[in-house]
Amino acid sequence: MGDKAKDHSKNATSRRSFLKQAGGAAAAVGLATSGLLSKATSADAAELPKKWDQTADVIVIGSGFAGLAAALEAKKAGxxxxxLEKxxxxxxxxxINGGLIAATGSPLQAKEGIKDSPELMYKDMLKAGLHMNHPELAMMVADQSLDALMWTLDYLNVDYKGRVTHLGGHSVxxxxxxxxxxxxxIVRQELKKVKEEGIPLQKRTYLEHLIVDGSNGVVGVEVLSGYAFPKAGSGKKTFIKANKAVIMANGGFSYDIPFRMIQDPRLDKTLDCTNHPGATAEGLVELLRIGATPVQPxxxxxxxxxxxxxKGMGIGYIFAISGCFPFGVMVDPKTGKRFVNELADRKVRADAIIKTGHWAVGVADQNxxxxxxxxxxxxxxxTVKQFNTLDELAxxxxxxxxxLQEQVKRYNAFLAKGKDEEFGKPFRASSQPIAKPPFYGMYLWPKVHHTMGGVQINxxxxxxxxxxxxxxGIYAAGEVTGGVHGAVRLGSNATTDCLVFGRIAGANAAKEKSRG
Amino acid sequence: MGDKAKDHSKNATSRRSFLKQAGGAAAAVGLATSGLLSKATSADAAELPKKWDQTADVIVIGSGFAGLAAALEAKKAGxxxxxLEKxxxxxxxxxINGGLIAATGSPLQAKEGIKDSPELMYKDMLKAGLHMNHPELAMMVADQSLDALMWTLDYLNVDYKGRVTHLGGHSVxxxxxxxxxxxxxIVRQELKKVKEEGIPLQKRTYLEHLIVDGSNGVVGVEVLSGYAFPKAGSGKKTFIKANKAVIMANGGFSYDIPFRMIQDPRLDKTLDCTNHPGATAEGLVELLRIGATPVQPxxxxxxxxxxxxxKGMGIGYIFAISGCFPFGVMVDPKTGKRFVNELADRKVRADAIIKTGHWAVGVADQNxxxxxxxxxxxxxxxTVKQFNTLDELAxxxxxxxxxLQEQVKRYNAFLAKGKDEEFGKPFRASSQPIAKPPFYGMYLWPKVHHTMGGVQINxxxxxxxxxxxxxxGIYAAGEVTGGVHGAVRLGSNATTDCLVFGRIAGANAAKEKSRG
Structure with a gap:
């Protein structure tokens, strides 16, 4: 190194202060070394046990929509x-999800005269997904959406409301x-069937390792039985052999702060999460450890x-979705003004709120x-507060x-014209001016909700x-997989995704040749 | 399954046509199974050789900015x-990169009276990166940017132009x-030093496997010597032991169509790539295989x-960057109208062009x-064509x-006012109306250029x-790593990133205890 550069290195030393000073932010991502992640790595590869403690044809990891559907289909196929549920x-x-499921060509659509098709649903998915969806997976979900819905109606006997809901980003x-x-x-009906079918559901059972036996692929799992979430290492080490296959239906990682921050460092602990605390990354990590391909994490x-x-999903979101967004306004408290189409897709709205730097305020009137x-x-x-006037709310x-009052006046004028000239929000036939007391307000701030990325499946x-x-010897279905939804998932499509691919995984796993 | 659902399955069958019909798109991602990816998986794990064919303290994979800098620093440290270069x-x-390197507090900035700081560069990086950058990595690059530049000046004796360039997204x-x-x-000067230092550079040497020995980590590599790119399996299997460490400086995967389509299915073969054909994913895949963490791929x-x-980077891009974008307009041929700020960040502009669905046209006049x-x-x-009138160009x-002629008139009016009221493009002191013949035109369509994602490093x-x-036993530097640039990399920051982390990797690898 030349002399000039050596001299310069003194400056470099003095600049260390910048790194130190900004260390708080840097440490945040460093959390990855000490957070919920507590899984094995390549240096700690699982080995074939001398003796298996238990055996099944098909082992399903996870007991949500996808896992239960997979178990039922696998059982049905013999x-x-x-x-296993941790x-x-x-x-x-x-x-704890919102209970919505998207399907095309349904009886309720027919009753209401709504024309729809898998092609249209596929197009909606790709538009929202910024065309980053894996086409063959998105197509499968759209194509099988009606089958999935009919399965919940005819086989599970799920009770639904009498009208179809129109969610943001769906054409109809x-x-x-x-x-x-x-x-x-839906889940309770699945659980009921699981019980009727005599399928054992072992709770407090944590997946420690997928066990790979060379070219045989995945031949079983190492689990901790009697595991006490989230206590790392609690429970008794147990080996369960899969004669046919393991199905990973272990969900997303929205609640795993360290892992989600590796993928998006903005999503630190200041952002709440709508998921249950078990929505952590260790199952995904285990899949990656055995060589799965990460997709858009x-x-x-x-x-x-x-x-x-x-905390969490809460109940206030219903006010936002059903009252404020379609029939009221969301404003920046600093100005009282709107800043985004309240019915834009989730990403557009969440990014817009975060950009303001502070909680937004959702407003609706009696209508x-x-x-x-x-x-x-x-x-x-x-959660929601009630006022006699907009001024009191403010x-x-x-x-x-x-x-705020000017904004509401302007909004009502757009409504009268039938066109939102500020942000292009589509008004409804049932829309009315925001004028009728009492008025209702709620704070709004985005919460981590769904991980579109995951492992690659066909x-x-x-x-x-x-x-x-x-x-x-291994299948995967539901939120642990990536590609179905691309960059942005549409509301209610998670349920369809989980049921469609859960059922596919279960049926195909059952067809595998037994290695027993 | 109930009877109703069974009846319904007939409809499901008829809908298969949709899947078939759309099969072209689906098949695209399916490419993943038959493309450039030809690497081992967990089922094909590399084993410790009985005998090593060759030994070095530090093995560097790749001979770009990062690899050569790493090699020189490791050698300097003894x-x-x-x-190894495939x-x-x-x-x-x-x-073949553009030859630009970003640094703060440089001699040329001092000469031109430009105030700058690592803090400002860091802020620019985070703004462009949509705050998805790993803070500690972005900080390191900003903080060490001047050291890296001075190293190229004082140690490598690189010749630079006499003025600093102002690239999009940089504050100064x-x-x-x-x-x-x-x-x-820069590379030629690095190669000269490598030669002077007597560091062997083995070309046509393809990394087949990183060899992991339990808790010792990476202890060496399995390579194909005499490899003939891109012939899978060509060359002779050779084992090289690393007494201290392996440094992965193997670059990005922009040229790997199947792998990039897994991460972004839009990026099919219809999009050209500015990279050399060796910018493929097998090195990244090998890192993931041994348990590396994928970051934002x-x-x-x-x-x-x-x-x-x-084809490839070509030369026309210089017309776009130096002539058309700052002093001309980019229009949609269907309307003759502009559709984006020609100086927005790379992502904004590329997305806008793709959204039109067809090639854009870049226009500039004599000025x-x-x-x-x-x-x-x-x-x-x-590549660029010359005309006497805008109509001939059109x-x-x-x-x-x-x-087009109306657009140019409108643009010139904005210029006279000093404000682009359509897209907010910042005009320059040297900007002049688009009026002086001859006029020049070029087609524009985005090309795959850089992969921000990669493996996680500290x-x-x-x-x-x-x-x-x-x-x-393993380090990584440069484009194979993820997190430095977040969602969007600023122009000229790749060079800084590669040199900063290449040098860090080399110096630290040399300090490892020898396992020889």
Missing amino acids: ANVVI MPVPGGNSI PRSYLTDVRSGAG SWIQLGPWGCPQE GAKYVDGLDKMLARG QAFKVDSAG SKAQLLDLNGMVVP | ANVVI MPVPGGNSI PRSYLTDVRSGAG SWIQLGPWGCPQE GAKYVDGLDKMLARG QAFKVDSAG SKAQLLDLNGMVVP
Whole structure:
């Protein structure tokens, strides 16, 4: 190194202060070394056990929509099945999801005269997904969406509301909503069938390792039985052999702060998460360890309808989705002005809120509020607040009151014209001016909601390795996979995805030749 | 399954036609199984050889900016080094890059009175990177940018132009440009030093496997010597032991159509690539196979300045960057109208062009063209064409002529006002109305240019595994790593990144305890 450069190195030393000073932010990603991730690496590869403690034809990891559907289909095709669930209760994240499922050509669509097709649903998925979807996977979900819905109706006997819902980004109303307004409406019926079919569901059973036996692929799992979430290493080491295959239906990683920050460092602990605490990355990590191909892991969806004053999914989101976004306005409190089309896709809205740098305020009047199921509960909790005038609302939420009142006036004028000249929000036939007291307000801040990325599968739900080859003895379905939704998932498509690919995985796993 | 659902399955069958019909698109991602990817998977793990054919303290994979810098620093620190390059010529993609390097507080900035700081460069990087950058890595690059530049000046004796260049997204002019206007200006000097230092550079040597020995981590490599790119399996299997460490400086995967389509299915073969054909994914795949953590692999940068009528990087991009974008307009031929700020970041512009669905047309007049180095060559090649009037240009490029002429008139009016009221392009002091013949035109269509994602490293350039732990015996630097640039890399920052982390990797690898 020349002399000049040596001299210069003194400057480099003095500049160290910058690195130190900014160390807080740097340390954030460093969390990755000490967070929820506590899984084995290549240096700690799982070995074939001398003796298997248990055997099944098909081992299903996870008991959400996908895992339960896989287990039922595998059983139906004649396989002996076991379901493993790490949490003390079954249902994964599905049991707390919003209970909506998208399908094309459904009985309710027919009843309401809505024309729809798999092609249209596929187009909607690709548009929202920024055309980053894996075409063959997105097509499969669109194509099989009606089958999946009919399976929940005819086989599971799920009860749905009597009308299809029109969610953002879907060209037509095509989403069924369970009567209980939650994924529990489907999961509980799946669990009932699982019980009827005599499929064992072993709770508190944590996947420690997928066991690979050379060219035989995945031949079983090493689990911790009696595991106490989230206690690393709790439970007893148990080896379970899969005569046919293992199905990974272990869900997404929205709740895994260190892992999600590797993919998107903005998503630190200041962002709440709508998922259950078990939505962590160790299953995905285990798949990657055995050579699965990562697909788009940095596309992580934020829900723009989160209320920062309640934990997790909460209930306030219903006010946002049913009342505020379609019939009210979302404003920046600093100005009282709107800043985005309240019915744009989730990514557009969430990014817009984050860009303001502070909580937004959602507003609706009595007309909007009448579409909000469970408003009383929100008011009782203080999630949503009620006021006699917009000015009172503005004072309480520290919104620029004059700005808000001008904004509402302007919005009402656009409504009268039938055209939102500011942000292009599509008005509805049932839209009315925001004018009728009482008025309702809620804070809004995005919450981490869904991980679009995951491992690569083909349309048979087979796991593909880094070489594009099928890994024998293993399938994957649902949120742990990547590619179906591309960059942005549409609301209610997660349920369809999980049921379609869960069923495919179960049916195909059962068809494998037994290695027993 | 209930009867209703069974009946329904007939419809499902009829809908198969949709899947078939759309099979072309589906097959595209299916390419993954038969493309350039030809590497081992977990089922084909590399084993410790009985005998090593060769030994070095430090093995460097790749001979671009990062690899050569790593080798020189490792040698300087006393290590015995060997560089392995799969291609018949050294230099990787660096030797054909644009020759720009970003640094803060440089002699030229001082001379021109430009105030700059690592903090400002860091902020620019995070803004362009949509704050998806790994903070500690971006900080390191900004902080060490001047050291890297001074190393090329004082140690390598690289010749640069006498002025710093102001590239899009940088707050101030901070990019040095080599005299030869290419990365070759740096790489050739690195190669000269490598020769002087007596470091062997083994060309036609293809990395087949990283060899892992349990908790010792990476202990060597299995390579094919005498490999004839891109012939899979050509060459002789050779085992090289690394007493201290292996440094992966093997570059990005822009040229690997199957692998890039897994991450972004839009990037099919219809998109050309600016990289050399060796920019494929097998090195990244090998890192993932041994348990490296994938970081943001779906963020792949397209250069909006590509001319679709020439192959690869070509020369037309200089017309776009130096003439058309700052001093002319880019229009949609269907309307003759502009559709984006010609100086927005690369992603914004590339996405805007793709959204039109067809090649854009770049236009500049004599005033703009005078900033274009090598225009004669472009005209001789037919990349850029020259006309006496805008109407003639419009006829030749099938542009709506009236639309173009109105657009230019409007643009000139904005210029007179000093404000681009259509797209907010920042005008320059040297900007002049587009009016002076001859006029010049070129087609524009994005080309795949840089892969921001890769494997996770820490600020010591150590490889991190899926558990966030350091993998012993291996470092990585340059385009194969992810996180430095986040979602969008700024122009000229690749060179800085490669030199900064290449040097860090080399110095740290040499400090490892010898396992010889």
